[in-house]
Amino acid sequence: METIIGITAGIFTSISMVPQLLKVLKEKDVENLSPYMIAILLTGVSLWVVYGFMLHEWPIILSNLFSVLVNATLLVCYFLFREQ
Template sequence: MNENILGIIAGTLTSISMVPQLVKVLKEKNVEDLSWVMLLVLIIGVSLWVWYGIIKGEWPIIISNTFSVLLNITLLICYMIYRKK
């Protein structure tokens, strides 16, 4: 198997893993089960993967992790909007 295809498949699967969580949050407008610290650490981590991908010129890493950053930032925004004060 071509290594780029493997990278694209791996990146796609890991990036879409948070989609069900986002859908649930948007549907229920409930973020009680989310940890903002976990989201922040995850955003920093995948942002570093994007940076690494840029340095290496690896498009599968750049694209999949950019999607993941955006998805997790969206979750963090939802957390800030829907949290109970």
């Protein structure tokens, strides 16, 4: 049961930023994004990946690697689409 809860939690937290990323890609508007929040979240999920590798826990590794990808893409979009 613990594994099912862990995998489910990983899925939900991993996909939580996907709607934001899709909106940014569609509208190319990043005015309301905080690059600091994204950078802090990116740091946190990256550390979860390291932790997952230390424990050899693939659910932790995979769900957080997906989060790293989504949040890194969102941060890149912030710098590409922001008004200067």
